[in-house]
Amino acid sequence: MPSKYAIHTLAVPHRFKSVSRSGIIAWEEGCLKCAVCVKKRCVYGVYDNRDLDPMQMIDSIDNQCMNCLRCIQGCPKELIHKSLNPEYKALGDSYWAPDIIAKLWYQAETGKIPVSGAGYPGPFSGPGFDSMWTDMSEIVRPTRDGIHGREYISTAIDLGRTTRHISFDEEKGLESGSARILDIPLPIILRTPTFGAISKDTINGWTRAAKGLGTLMALPQKMISSTPEGSAPWVIPMISPEESGAPAITEETRVAEVPWNEEVSGLVGEMEDRYPSLLMSVRLPMDHRAEERALVLAEDGVSIIHMEAAWNGVSMGGDGGFLKDGIRSVHLRLVEAGIRDEITLLSSGGIAMAEHVPKAIICGADGVFVDFPILIALECRMCRRCTKGLSCPVEIQGASPSWVASRVRNLVGAWHNQLLEVMGAMGIRDARRLRGEVGRAIFFEELDRATFGSMGQVEEGCELE
Amino acid sequence: MYREQQITLGLFYCQNVPESREENRQALEEEFGKSLRLFPIPCSGRLEPVHLLKALERFADAAFIITCPVGACRYFEGNHRAKKRVERTRKILSDIGMEPERVGIAIGSKEAPKTLAQQAREIFREISLLGPSPVFGQE
Numbered sequence: 001m002p003s004k005y006a007i008h009t010l011a012v013p014h015r016f017k018s019v020s021r022s023g024i025i026a027w028e029e030g031c032l033k034c035a036v037c038v039k040k041r042c043v044y045g046v047y048d049n050r051d052l053d054p055m056q057m058i059d060s061i062d063n064q065c066m067n068c069l070r071c072i073q074g075c076p077k078e079l080i081h082k083s084l085n086p087e088y089k090a091l092g093d094s095y096w097a098p099d100i101i102a103k104l105w106y107q108a109e110t111g112k113i114p115v116s117g118a119g120y121p122g123p124f125s126g127p128g129f130d131s132m133w134t135d136m137s138e139i140v141r142p143t144r145d146g147i148h149g150r151e152y153i154s155t156a157i158d159l160g161r162t163t164r165h166i167s168f169d170e171e172k173g174l175e176s177g178s179a180r181i182l183d184i185p186l187p188i189i190l191r192t193p194t195f196g197a198i199s200k201d202t203i204n205g206w207t208r209a210a211k212g213l214g215t216l217m218a219l220p221q222k223m224i225s226s227t228p229e230g231s232a233p234w235v236i237p238m239i240s241p242e243e244s245g246a247p248a249i250t251e252e253t254r255v256a257e258v259p260w261n262e263e264v265s266g267l268v269g270e271m272e273d274r275y276p277s278l279l280m281s282v283r284l285p286m287d288h289r290a291e292e293r294a295l296v297l298a299e300d301g302v303s304i305i306h307m308e309a310a311w312n313g314v315s316m317g318g319d320g321g322f323l324k325d326g327i328r329s330v331h332l333r334l335v336e337a338g339i340r341d342e343i344t345l346l347s348s349g350g351i352a353m354a355e356h357v358p359k360a361i362i363c364g365a366d367g368v369f370v371d372f373p374i375l376i377a378l379e380c381r382m383c384r385r386c387t388k389g390l391s392c393p394v395e396i397q398g399a400s401p402s403w404v405a406s407r408v409r410n411l412v413g414a415w416h417n418q419l420l421e422v423m424g425a426m427g428i429r430d431a432r433r434l435r436g437e438v439g440r441a442i443f444f445e446e447l448d449r450a451t452f453g454s455m456g457q458v459e460e461g462c463e464l465e
Numbered sequence: 466m467y468r469e470q471q472i473t474l475g476l477f478y479c480q481n482v483p484e485s486r487e488e489n490r491q492a493l494e495e496e497f498g499k500s501l502r503l504f505p506i507p508c509s510g511r512l513e514p515v516h517l518l519k520a521l522e523r524f525a526d527a528a529f530i531i532t533c534p535v536g537a538c539r540y541f542e543g544n545h546r547a548k549k550r551v552e553r554t555r556k557i558l559s560d561i562g563m564e565p566e567r568v569g570i571a572i573g574s575k576e577a578p579k580t581l582a583q584q585a586r587e588i589f590r591e592i593s594l595l596g597p598s599p600v601f602g603q604e
């Protein structure tokens with residue numbers, strides 16, 4: 001058995017004060033200066049070391065507050081009032097909700113799994129990944145000594161293609177060619193987000209994080225020059241046909257990506273012949289034609305198909321389909337054709353939380369690309385100011401590569417732990433075994449149909465009175 | 466149009482001011498660039514003299530607060546308190562020999578409500594005569 005894969009995390013503080021969930025709204029006047037002052041009794045001591053960040057106007061009492069509301073309830077004259085912070089409510093958008101962003105910040109800072117006490121307060125189900133629930137039936141008898149205990153849970157996945165069968169020639173030599181496989185220790189590949197105040201240092205940091213984690217970092221061709229020396233094996237150059245310039249692929253490159261087009265299979269074959277250890281990935285937009293196209297690619301012998309959804313996980317074709325359904329349909333199509341095991345299916349777009357990784361895998365992906373979370377790990381507020389030429393409120397472009405690398409390492413470390421927890425709770429010990437394992441999940445739509453689908457329908461031969 | 470004057474305004478505003486959402490804020494920042502720094506607060510009653518003074522100390526030539534109309538504060542007395550605190554800050558400024566006009570309050574009107582952008586433009590007009598703050602020295 002190989003040595004256990006572990007991500008060692010270390011708390012890395014924010015560079016800026018983070019936007020807090022709640023804020024004091026009013027200090028009423030009329031303090032009695034009484035002896036039972038709630039400010040002195042705060043268990044977190046937030047009133048003792050009060051400070052105001054003048055550039056962001058963030059008060060330490062808002063920032064350090066753990067929202068226990070003891071001071072609001074305890075003040076004899078009821079002088080302190082709190083409400084949701086308007087800046088917090090304005091974070092992100094409908095998909096990258098403030099709570100998701102705040103949890104990603106926490107994970108990048110501490111490297112720990114975010115735990116909310118007092119149960120789960122959210123809705124029962126929702127759109128996208130929220131409409132599927134993973135199996136937790138084995139949680140009653142977890143591994144004897146926790147997810148990092150003696151029982152081994154492997155999160156490694158294989159990238160590449162395998163042959164359907166092996167055949168030998170007359171001299172008992174291998175005729176069918178060997179499988180071209182690259183295994184990475186976790187089903188998460190980093191990828192440059194489509195916007196952000198990204199500098200050379202940011203790219204450098206991300207690549208260092210990918211190398212340290214043993215995974216890969218997908219970068220557009222023009223950004224490759226910003227990567228540190230010797231990192232070529234950990235970089236996936238995203239080659240675009242329009243862009244000319246220095247060849248992005250070297251002898252050390254292990255995976256490269258090209259966008260889909262009608263003649264892509266030929267190009268992929270050519271590249272793989274030229275570089276004997278190279279795996280080529282084809283980026284296929286997720287839309288209603290993805291199934292057919294994926295099938296053609298698989299039959300042409302492409303190693304990796306990367307299903308790309310939009311930033312919020314919806315279909316590129318504008319038909320409103322979500323990533324999870326897109327992956328399922330392509331996966332099932334390949335299963336029906338009997339060629340699913342020969343290729344690798346990766347997906348991207350809208351992977352925002354740790355639970356989305358096992359959910360995408362259950363739907364049929366081998367692994368996922370993570371893009372915006374690695375930007376949010378650097379304190380990004382998803383305000384999109386950078387897309388309008390405004391300054392970044394947290395100056396991401398000025399962050400040092402080592403800080404960037406540690407923050408991303410913390411985030412991925414927390415996600416890896418959550419993946420282990422989820423897999424442990426399902427009783428699954430290998431991420432490769434989880435792929436397409438829909439028996440380990442319940443889909444809301446299916447449950448809804450099975451329970452209520454027949455209601456209101458009249459059986460044949462029956463007459464209503 | 467105001468950018469040439471190089472006056473920086475630190476502008477606090479209650480989240481209940483009309484058209485003061487994130488997109489309006491970004492549009493204003495695009496228009497005024499670095500000469501305007503916006504700080505949304507849950508209620509103008511949150512404002513304390515230290516906020517205004519810190520703004521003047523660190524980056525602003527003037528610091529203002531926009532509140533809801535009198536009697537329309539969601540938390541009853543927020544704007545009333547903000548007014549008192551601005552007056553107090555003004556007194557501190559005149560005591561130390563600075564123009565008290567560098568700090569001010571814009572109270573909304575129930576009859577003719579104004580948006581954040583309109584208020585910001587009016588405040589810029591008001592402070593345009595002040596000139597750069599002596600805090601940052603002669604540059």
